[in-house]
Amino acid sequence: MADTMHGGEEHTRRDFLYLAAAATGGVGAAVALWPFVSSMNPAADTLALASVEVDLAPIQPGQAIKVMWRGKPVFIRNRTEDEVKQAQAVGLAELIDPQTDADRVKAGKENWLVLVGVCTHLGCIPLGTNSGEAKGDFGGWFCPCHGSHYDGSGRIRKGPAPKNLQVPEYAFLTDTRVKIG
Amino acid sequence: MRRLRTLILAGVLGLTGAAGALAAGDAPVPPAQEWSHGGVNSPFSMFKTFDRASLQRGFQVYKEVCSACHSMDLLAYRNLEEIGFTEEEVKAIAAQYEIQDKTPNDQGELVTRPGIPADHFKNPFPNKQAAAAANNGKAPPDLSLIVKARSHHEDYIYALLTGYAEAPADHPVPEGTYYNKYFPGHAIAMAPPIYPDGITYGDGTKATVEQQAKDVTTFLAWAAEPHLESRRQTGIMVMLFLVVFAGLMYAAKRRVWADAH
Amino acid sequence: MAHAPTSSFKNPVVNWIDQRLPVFTMMQKEYGTFPTPRNFNYFWNFGALAMFVLATMIVSGVVLAMQYTAHTSLAFTSVERIMRDVNWGWMLRYIHANGASMFFIVVYIHILRGFLYGSYKKPRELLWILGVVIFLLMMATAFMGYVLPWGQMSFWGATVITNLFSAVPVVGESIVTLLWGGFSVDNPTLNRFFALHFLLPFVIFAVVFLHVAALHITGSNNPLGIEPKGPQDTLPFHPYYTTKDLFGLSLFLIFFAFFVFFAPNYLGHPDNYIPADPLVTPAHIVPEWYFLPFYGILRSITFNIGLPFSDVVLIDAKLGGVIAMFASILIWVLMPWLDRSPVKSYRFRPIYKWWVLMLVVSFAMLMYAGGKPAEQPYVLVGQVGTFLYFLFFLGLPVISSFERPLPLPASIAQPVLGGGRVGAVAAAKPMEKA
Numbered sequence: 001m002a003d004t005m006h007g008g009e010e011h012t013r014r015d016f017l018y019l020a021a022a023a024t025g026g027v028g029a030a031v032a033l034w035p036f037v038s039s040m041n042p043a044a045d046t047l048a049l050a051s052v053e054v055d056l057a058p059i060q061p062g063q064a065i066k067v068m069w070r071g072k073p074v075f076i077r078n079r080t081e082d083e084v085k086q087a088q089a090v091g092l093a094e095l096i097d098p099q100t101d102a103d104r105v106k107a108g109k110e111n112w113l114v115l116v117g118v119c120t121h122l123g124c125i126p127l128g129t130n131s132g133e134a135k136g137d138f139g140g141w142f143c144p145c146h147g148s149h150y151d152g153s154g155r156i157r158k159g160p161a162p163k164n165l166q167v168p169e170y171a172f173l174t175d176t177r178v179k180i181g
Numbered sequence: 182m183r184r185l186r187t188l189i190l191a192g193v194l195g196l197t198g199a200a201g202a203l204a205a206g207d208a209p210v211p212p213a214q215e216w217s218h219g220g221v222n223s224p225f226s227m228f229k230t231f232d233r234a235s236l237q238r239g240f241q242v243y244k245e246v247c248s249a250c251h252s253m254d255l256l257a258y259r260n261l262e263e264i265g266f267t268e269e270e271v272k273a274i275a276a277q278y279e280i281q282d283k284t285p286n287d288q289g290e291l292v293t294r295p296g297i298p299a300d301h302f303k304n305p306f307p308n309k310q311a312a313a314a315a316n317n318g319k320a321p322p323d324l325s326l327i328v329k330a331r332s333h334h335e336d337y338i339y340a341l342l343t344g345y346a347e348a349p350a351d352h353p354v355p356e357g358t359y360y361n362k363y364f365p366g367h368a369i370a371m372a373p374p375i376y377p378d379g380i381t382y383g384d385g386t387k388a389t390v391e392q393q394a395k396d397v398t399t400f401l402a403w404a405a406e407p408h409l410e411s412r413r414q415t416g417i418m419v420m421l422f423l424v425v426f427a428g429l430m431y432a433a434k435r436r437v438w439a440d441a442h
Numbered sequence: 443m444a445h446a447p448t449s450s451f452k453n454p455v456v457n458w459i460d461q462r463l464p465v466f467t468m469m470q471k472e473y474g475t476f477p478t479p480r481n482f483n484y485f486w487n488f489g490a491l492a493m494f495v496l497a498t499m500i501v502s503g504v505v506l507a508m509q510y511t512a513h514t515s516l517a518f519t520s521v522e523r524i525m526r527d528v529n530w531g532w533m534l535r536y537i538h539a540n541g542a543s544m545f546f547i548v549v550y551i552h553i554l555r556g557f558l559y560g561s562y563k564k565p566r567e568l569l570w571i572l573g574v575v576i577f578l579l580m581m582a583t584a585f586m587g588y589v590l591p592w593g594q595m596s597f598w599g600a601t602v603i604t605n606l607f608s609a610v611p612v613v614g615e616s617i618v619t620l621l622w623g624g625f626s627v628d629n630p631t632l633n634r635f636f637a638l639h640f641l642l643p644f645v646i647f648a649v650v651f652l653h654v655a656a657l658h659i660t661g662s663n664n665p666l667g668i669e670p671k672g673p674q675d676t677l678p679f680h681p682y683y684t685t686k687d688l689f690g691l692s693l694f695l696i697f698f699a700f701f702v703f704f705a706p707n708y709l710g711h712p713d714n715y716i717p718a719d720p721l722v723t724p725a726h727i728v729p730e731w732y733f734l735p736f737y738g739i740l741r742s743i744t745f746n747i748g749l750p751f752s753d754v755v756l757i758d759a760k761l762g763g764v765i766a767m768f769a770s771i772l773i774w775v776l777m778p779w780l781d782r783s784p785v786k787s788y789r790f791r792p793i794y795k796w797w798v799l800m801l802v803v804s805f806a807m808l809m810y811a812g813g814k815p816a817e818q819p820y821v822l823v824g825q826v827g828t829f830l831y832f833l834f835f836l837g838l839p840v841i842s843s844f845e846r847p848l849p850l851p852a853s854i855a856q857p858v859l860g861g862g863r864v865g866a867v868a869a870a871k872p873m874e875k876a
Contacts, residue, residue: 014436021429025688028422035530039505044527048259048299224705255522322716326522329707330715365725405715408525408532415533416703423699427692434685441480441677 051181053173056112064129066117069180073117074168075129075141076178079152084110086139087153094157097164101153104167114180115154116168119143121161126150141165208365211333211340217399220335221328221406227417230410231403236264238382239400242393245380247324250316250371252304255325256404259298264403271298278303317357317370328398328405335398337363342394345373472658477676478683479664481854485559486662486683487690488552494691495545496650500643502538510590512636514629517592518717536706542584543709544698546732549577557777557798560786561663567778569656574774576649581733581771583642586635588730593714598727600627600635606740609761626720667786668850675854728813735805738812739831740767742824766828773835780838785847793845797834804830 064077092098127133128141136142136149148159155164170180219226258275275296306312312320340363348360354368361369460466511520524531562570608614623630743763748755811824
């Protein structure tokens with residue numbers, strides 16, 4: 001009787017030992033795998049370029065520029081007063097992706113429109129930044145791939161794109177200098 | 182069996198010893214110095230870290246003295262945050278340099294602009310040929326990896342910087358070179374780079390030749406192995422884990438084998 | 443053939459798969475119940491360790507390849523970008539670089555095990571030859587991998603080793619041009635070395651599979667070198683040798699981790715942290731430590747071999763060195779036939795025991811001489827080492843013919859358990875079931 005008891009205890013202890021060894025090994029292997037996966041995330045040099053600073057001084061009203069940010073173009077347009085007024089006048093009911101112009105610019109800097117220049121449909125680059133390019137039916141941008149029209153606030157008005165042109169995270173460092181990202 | 186094990190052990194030790202012995206060269210062996218981080222290649226300095234103040238002083242020596250001729254292409258200004266400079270200080274340091282963009286602008290010109298933290302250290306010469314032409318035909322080596330690229334590592338760099346002397350009568354050196362005790366062949370093209378109080382340290386440390394040599398070597402050691410500290414910290418965790426795991430596996434193996442004998 | 447095999451696994455999914463593709467039955471047969479001699483010592487851990495290192499090298503190599511650029515102008519900086527900017531890149535690269543050294547340490551011990559215990563002998567000749575093939579592939583892979591960082595040693599090592607082929611009469615120069623894809627080691631060379639360095643490990647993996655398959659046909663050798671005579675001589679692979687291999691692995695990992703985390707450049711050469719420069723040769727070109735013995739043999743042939751009493755040179759020193767170096771490995775293939783002794787294990791072979799020690803000593807001498815400058819007395823050490831090395835193989839038929847082996851035990855179980863304790867194992871058996 002006593003012998004059986006002893007055998008049972010022995011077994012419990014043994015099972016615990018095997019379990020502990022297996023669990024330790026398993027956890028160790030899983031943790032060791034992490035650096036291999038993590039190495040595929042953006043490296044430090046890539047992250048260092050995750051934000052860019054842009055000097056706005058040379059951009060005249062009515063003009064726009066393209067800058068590269070995180071491998072994608074960013075459109076920066078210095079809108080004329082008329083363009084700002086037009087954009088503000090659009091009623092939300094007319095919009096596919098309703099958003100006011102004020103939500104898409106910084107207060108007090110309404111003339112500056114900063115957009116990620118990637119069509120929200122399938123990732124093409126819309127036309128309309130350089131002078132002479134087709135601006136679409138709404139005076140903003142026009143995506144030649146599948147015919148999406150964006151207005152003077154970068155909002156989708158016509159065509160297959162589901163969303164407005166994305167506004168990146170940005171901040172004014174001075175009156176003529178922005179930091180994107 | 183025991184003899185066999187001893188033999189294998191001796192073999193393994195012998196070959197690692199052989200690899201170590203390879204490092205020996207012609208010039209005298211530089212004397213070993215005390216390093217706050219124990220040396221980039223020192224295997225038993227698990228708990229040692231870089232002296233931050235010395236690193237920052239060392240950067241000052243590089244910036245004010247070495248960088249006139251020596252590039253450090255592999256370092257970016259942003260890396261300086263790792264040795265204790267703030268983001269703002271790094272921005273200010275980077276902005277002191279005029280960096281030429283790698284890609285042309287819309288007009289096809291390569292414009293220069295103030296540096297940003299993501300830029301790599303500005304090379305004093307536009308290319309290797311220009312560096313060689315300005316230095317009697319031999320380009321000064323890039324210093325990014327110099328501590329790992331020389332036998333005896335930190336000790337050698339320190340010995341070289343402090344090893345200038347009058348050429349002995351029986352060993353004259355050619356025109357345009359300088360006698361150095363620790364340089365292979367003793368005739369080095371680099372003029373003695375550091376002088377007592379040649380620079381003024383921001384933190385008030387007295388700028389002796391030894392102090393400057395020590396600081397700049399520490400800085401160069403960090404530049405060559407910037408992840409030294411995290412490497413050692415990770416290593417300690419890994420070792421602790423492995424010792425526990427080995428203990429558990431030993432116990433488990435003993436249990437399994439208990440009924441086989 | 444016509445009948446689907448019947449499986450009896452508890453898990454229905456496992457059962458379903460197994461009836462259609464009996465991978466689980468195979469795993470259980472080859473790694474579960476596989477009868478394994480009960481008397482292995484720790485020498486028998488090194489096969490499993492080699493397999494582990496191969497897997498580690500492939501996994502770390504694949505993630506490094508995602509960051510590496512095989513171009514002469516970018517290779518060095520891309521490696522340094524891995525070391526500085528890529529998340530955990532320094533660790534992955536140090537694992538891979540030191541992993542190569544670990545692979546050779548493990549495999550050298552594994553090979554020594556084969557020499558000591560006669561694992562090359564009938565019926566394991568093909569198993570042994572496949573092992574030699576793996577070793578040759580490893581050497582090629584390691585050599586090409588060392589070129590990739592494009593440091594000074596990478597470049598000059600590649601130049602020296604590829605130039606070996608110029609020793610081949612008549613077509614030598616053409617072979618070298620073909621290897622280079624140009625007129626010197628340059629960008630085309632780097633590119634093809636990268637491609638081959640990526641490919642060859644998978645070839646190694648395939649040959650390892652054959653190596654293990656052949657092992658499981660003949661069964662393992664063991665320290666006594668006598669074949670198991672019945673179930674009392676063997677243990678199921680699992681859990682006995684799985685736990686033992688894992689314990690061995692945990693110790694090996696401590697050794698490996700020490701190098702990766704605390705001495706990652708100890709086995710490397712400082713010159714490889716200088717970018718490759720085709721205009722400046724390092725003062726002293728040495729290969730990685732694991733190639734030193736063979737490099738030592740290469741450099742030991744400093745004399746021409748010609749017709750006696752004439753000036754006719756048959757093999758010049760350069761070709762002689764190359765032939766000797768390749769012969770020093772290829773001669774391993776002949777081991778099963780050079781050794782004529784009917785006994786496998788060195789334990790029962792009074793002369794072979796010392797003979798194999800001579801091989802180890804010559805190997806150590808060559809490793810020492812290979813790492814030293816080509817001057818006296820190192821050249822002499824290398825030459826004596828070369829002589830002893832080849833003496834081991836060429837003298838083996840003679841010594842194994844007249845050697846009188848010691849009496850062999852009746853079975854594996856007998857010496858392990860001792861005469862009187864045979865009953866003890868029978869008593870232990872029911873416990874296993876409980």
